Amino acid sequence: MLFKVAQGCYHKDVPRLVDHDQRRAEIGEAAIRVILREGLTGVTVRGIAAEAGWSTGSLRHYFGNQHELQAYVVRAATETLHRRVLPRVQRPRTEGSVVDRIAGIVEENLPLDAERREEYALWAAVVEWERHHPPENGSVTWDDQRALYRQCIAAMRGHEPVRDPDRAAHPHPDPQVELWAALLHTFVDGLASQLVNTPGELSPGTAAALLRSLLEAVPGQQPDPHALQ
Amino acid sequence: MLFKVAQGCYHKDVPRLVDHDQRRAEIGEAAIRVILREGLTGVTVRGIAAEAGWSTGSLRHYFGNQHELQAYVVRAATETLHRRVLPRVQRPRTEGSVVDRIAGIVEENLPLDAERREEYALWAAVVEWERHHPPENGSVTWDDQRALYRQCIAAMRGHEPVRDPDRAAHPHPDPQVELWAALLHTFVDGLASQLVNTPGELSPGTAAALLRSLLEAVPGQQPDPHALQ
DNA sequence: CTTTAAATAACACGGGCGTGTCATTGCGGC
DNA sequence: GCCGCAATGACACGCCCGTGTTATTTAAAG
Structure with missing residues (x-):
């Protein structure tokens, strides 16, 4: 010493x-x-x-x-992930329909191509570690994901985007936002699971199409929500 | 010899x-x-x-x-799984709402309690094996799952149940059935993934509630579909 | 230059693994 | 009773692992 x-x-x-x-x-x-x-x-x-x-x-x-x-x-690995995918997720999106823009954000978390498959391997390693060493204050990775999907659904339903990251980590006042954020979060995990486990059954293109179909099923969508920062 | x-x-x-x-x-x-x-x-x-x-x-x-x-x-393990969960899935269900009955079927595939967590561990081992040794004729486990969810969605939308297993393995003529079967299949995989990977974030009760919420979002539901055998 | 201790590398130990070898055992046929 | 061979189990080999010990190298301090 x-x-x-x-x-x-x-x-x-x-x-x-x-x-x-x-x-x-x-x-x-x-x-x-x-x-x-x-x-x-x-x-x-x-x-x-x-x-x-x-x-x-x-x-x-x-x-x-x-x-x-x-x-x-x-x-x-967690820091590397944040450094690499966060900027892509937060990239301003102004083109395409609402569903397309939201889908573009969500797809940054899906192993759809070689680059994101690599990042997903890192992500899976973090989850694997957290599974055997459960964090007492809740999984940071899980909470981050949930906050992201909360923002996405809120935007689709015409809510003001929440800039404060602390506030975004808390449940949204609109219960439908909470519900569909959970549904979307779960669905994305299912897509990722199938993409890595049974790639022969689900192509990246089909996965992207399924994601858009689910987003279109979100109720109360606004035709032109506030710009996605 | x-x-x-x-x-x-x-x-x-x-x-x-x-x-x-x-x-x-x-x-x-x-x-x-x-x-x-x-x-x-x-x-x-x-x-x-x-x-x-x-x-x-x-x-x-x-x-x-x-x-x-x-x-x-x-x-x-695959045979053990079929022997154990298939009878439970095919158990006749006559009580509760349509969503409840379908949810009961789907839940047989979810690691919601100790018994089903055990079966899910077996299932995961099979998937793990298939990932490293991709079957050329398509994953039997995946196809079985998809056929089951196809039947579920078809029943919700008032279609006659398909008795012939071969016919059930093929795409349904109703495109909405195909779409929502895929959505449900993916969603269930996501639920299972979260239940085992982040059990502290998703309780079995919440998982069951989310499943019902998704089922309620299925379009074109009939109030009283043909009895689920 | 000498001293000193961190930094480094080489090695040993014990354990688990897959796999191959070989002597022993015990049942079936005569 | 005797033989043959499938069945069995004990063991050895080589590999990789985590970990601990020990000697050597190296650079800062005096």
Whole structure:
């Protein structure tokens, strides 16, 4: 101990050789590559060390055991996901019908092409981790998704978009928004499940068409809801 | 070879000690217990041998390698599933509203209680296997599900129930039946996915309520469709 | 330069796995 | 009673895993 505290404050007589946080991030990137290749079960001490180009002994300076390593990797994967898909989801959409615009947003979360399948593999790894290590304050990934679909349904029904992320995390005053957000959320999970489990039975095109059919069944749609930011 | 052909016809000079098929079935039951406990990845040669009470060498007389063992187990699990849930699905339902009766059928496929969670674990193992070994003639499990939901939606819309299983496997002439069967199928998969992946976010009661909400959104419902056999 | 301790790497241990080998057992046929 | 062979089970091999120990390297501090 006594070699580093907080932000770059070093104690005497101790050589600073590497930045632990930066090294951990580097290992996290290697681990994410492994996850995309082999899934969360492929995240082994030896495997990550080989992928990152170090020995297992070196890794143990940053992660005491496999559990710590995996926990860190899952956190890194979550951040990578947010960084990659959030901007796409929040991209302003002004063309097409209401259903098309909402569908475009929702499709960013579906494994419809190679890129999103990769991201979905990351997502699945996070869910897999949360399944075995249930977060006590509710699943962040689940809550984020639900908030997104709440916003989508609310917009379709002509409600003002809620800018405050905290407010968006709470139930919508319109009970129909809550209901159809839940229906949409569940339906999207079903689409994703079928796309990865039985790709021969459900093509990406059919999945997109089904999504639009469900959106068209949402009651109380406004012809021109407030612009989707 | 030359020790047994077809049904109990033995060749000369060969001691018949055990019935291979019966022994394989016995091993299959042990393997299913292991699947329920540890999933398909828990189906190891050593593990199954221990569960069944034999040595690994004995198992190798019936299964040349792990792949054969798992393939057999998946087939056995599929049959067990059909034997257990099909009668429940086809149980005559005469009480409650149309939506309630259909929901009762669909719920037999959802991991809503301990018993059905067990069956869902089996089901998931089958899907997992089919994902890595795609059947060329289409997924039997998927086709069965789709046919069931087709029948459900058709009944809600007042169509005559199709008795011939072959006919039920084909698309329904009513395009709305096809569409909503697909929507329902996808939605049920989503419910199942959330029930097992994020049980803290979706209770069995909420899942059942959501299912009923979706069924109520099915267009063209008849107040009193033909009795559900 | 010497000292010092972090950083690194190499290795060992114990365990689980799939798979192959081989001696033993015991039933069926003579 | 005796033989043959399917059936059985114990064991070995090689591989991968997590983890702990230990020696070597390296760079900062004096």
